[in-house]
Amino acid sequence: MPNRNDARNHAPNDTPNDARSGAPSALELTVFAGGRVTRHPLPAEGRVSLGRSKENDVPIDDSSVSRRHAIIHLGPRIAIEDLGSANGTRLRRERSAGPTTKLLELQLEPGKTMELSVGDAVNLGSALIVIVPREGAVPREGATSAAPGQGPGEPIVIDPAMQKLYALAERVAGSPITVLLLGETGAGKEVLAEHIHRRSPRAQGPFLRLNCAALSESLLESELFGHEKGAFTSAGQAKPGLLETAEKGTVLLDEVGELPPSIQVKLLRVLEDRKVMRVGGLSPRPIDVRFLSATNRDLAAEVKRGAFREDLFFRLNGIALTIPPLRARVAEIAPLARAIAERTAGALGRRAPAFAPETIAALEAHPWPGNIRELRNVIERAVVLSGGDTVHPEHLLLDAAAAPPAAAPLAPTLDTSLAPAAATVAPAAAAKADEDAGAARSGQSAGDLRRELDAIERRRIVDALEQCAGNQTQAAALLGMPRRTFVARLDAYGIPRPRKRKSND
Template sequence: MSPAQPLPVVLVVDDEVRSQDALRRTLDEDFVVLTASGAEQARVHLERQEVSVILCDQRMPGLTGVAFLKEVRERWPDTVRIVISGYTDSEDIIAGINDAGIYQYILKPWIPQHLLGTVRNAAEARTLQRDMNRLDLELRTSTPVLRQRAERKLDRARATFDFDRIERLAGSPMDAVCALAERIARVDLSVLVQGESGTGKELLARAMHYASPRAAGAFVVENCAALTDTLLESELFGHKRGAFTGAFEDHVGLFQRAHGGTIFLDEIGETSPAFQLRLLRVLQEGEVRPVGATRVVPVDVRVIAATHRDLEQRVRDGLFREDLYYRIACVTFTVPPLRERSGDIGPIARRLLAEIAPALGRGAVRLGDDAMAALLAYPWPGNIRELRNEISRAVALSEGEEMGAAAFSSRVLRGQAGRSVQTQAHAQALPSSGTLAERLDAVEAMLLRETLLRHHWNKTRAALELGLSRVGLRGKMKRFGLED
């Protein structure tokens, strides 16, 4: 058995003792947590031992968090820097990104699970960065060995994000989506992925990247709804020192970082017309001009965009540029919501459970029959993201190897109760007399109507779920008087 790896060290810098205690309680199971009331105490810790991540309050007596983290960046550059603040001053955020090179800017009041996940990712990022630095050193003396390692890592990434790893049952509506996406992945065209929030659009985009000839390049992600136009342009296209207040050094944008790879622009439907024009020029010309720069930089990037909006309708409403729409939507996919592929809930839930239980310190946990029934009865308006949160909550609250429905939130249980009432109403509506053929026809008509309603009268999806052709479905609809 290999020896256990030492826990990463996290340094919390905050002048409020209660904040220190709250952060310690959130982090101390996964990290060695050190605390400091200000910059002076923090320097002592940093000089004595190696610190993986530093969490620093922005507003402190004396030196501000960003000013102190700028010093950390210069003296201890390998330490990942995170700012925690109750204020949303954009200049603080920009200064933190530019001066202190912060990894994340977390707003108070923070959510324990989100903060813990952020710090875990930061510690992992530091480990990966150190590995990359070591590989860069080896590159000078051992290029063939490094190339083999890179190829093995690429193979592992391809296996991890393979289309087959997108959980679904045979015959799922996702089968057709994945089959077409896998074919298009090999062709260097821009792609638009549509679907409700939480349906797994980024996962599909990542699978396309690793199935494409660009797999060895970077896959970078930006949520276009999360930033203002100014910050979004800086993040995507980069900026030069002095381009605006707080731009104290050059910043390389994500388009340049994705050169030779893929950039995933999530929630592109939320962008302003002014930003859309700038993005259109980048896509047309294949080059970016960082904010404040006089020269353009060529970029070779495949764009996969995503939105939960109906972009065609937004084009008609004058909210989205038609020319940009046709530029990004060479091929369009629609990821169906979870309620339209209820057969996939079981495989997805079991996969999430296998990932989440070990991460929360639990052993093997399985879903009881009543738990699975509750999951299948709920419509999941938040889709897979909501399902993940519900599984996480249930794992944390349940005990034993089998997880029952009682561990789920009240809204999921209300969904199950509503479905039970609906089922009872259907049972009461069925005829209790008549010939066997008449009673079977009534059952078939009810099943047909339920399926059509669930799929909003989309005949293709309804026929797929029922195992019928569209012609066969139309024949049955006519027979039972269900024509729309």
């Protein structure tokens, strides 16, 4: 059955206004900007505005993009119109010339319109957009079908520790026990949760993922438990909560460590009684739901400092499964990269590119603070930037300063971002040599590229802090970055750390 909560799990800016009001098409817009990759379903017909202002249907957070930059016209034909942008709109299109393929770049004049094809790459300033089929979209991080001997949609599991973990998950799946999934952001907790659901007796029921960190406390209560008509000002009619809609299915409480204390109390009651009380309701309603939860926090430590209820922790922790970070399962990096590249290229109507040996070496040497989520963004961007048959290291745009020492094997919990500066001199020099070689091929200075990437990352961090009202933990989660790495980046870029708000206790 489809996930009845799909629409609720999208961020407000992930869907253009026209898409919300009109019939959706089989296309979506992929945006590469500010070091992030976002996807936006497109309507079958209408206009979709693009620009830096949040008033646009698709806001693009990049300083090179004008406030109102361009409009995509959708219908029997697809076209893009430049709105007089400061940094221009350029179309990049592949054309066959005998046995070779050339990459053409066409500049769009202000106020003019140019027809687009699915898979065309368009630069808005330095941001990149591509219209791709929704059916061919790359799956969630870690869930691919490229591993030998695995069925469609099955995760790639090669590392011995991961094989043991998934074997244990198979045994746990058949029981009603609650499961707590632990691991860094982007390590694949949701993929493992879906695997448990698919192997459980509830596989034919809905799988509902709820990000506990994405909703405010008041909204979270209404979304979880539902409300009766008139329960509050905007409650014009009764609405079942998400836990009710997941009847006979599985609920994943993602980022469960972010639950506010008042919701923790009510969730504990639901776990004990298997009943929910709607906001404004008079009697509880029974539910038949299996609970999985996931967090990148140390909940035992949160319990000790009083931030998480001990009784709720014991209820959620029927069995804990810890997913190792990607840097501890190096054998899976190359197969994951190839699978993501194959799906991305397929969505663009291209053949899957090969990876140069030095590209694989660079991928395996990178510490991946954002884990599989970061790998996915890097590979998607590299496939678009390569524009050919081979992905080279310069297409990855990896943060060379974060690379671990080449001679030392990576421990499962090593955080190289906090290593002493002296320890990163040699790998940084080696990475710079790789950059210089790539820059010679691309015609761009390696130093200019590094400064540009540093400026992009600094802006992303500052913007994330603003969006999260200075909360460093939430900002780190928003960027798919471990908190310790995030704090280290604040110091490296000279960004003042927000002061903690004083409590009224």
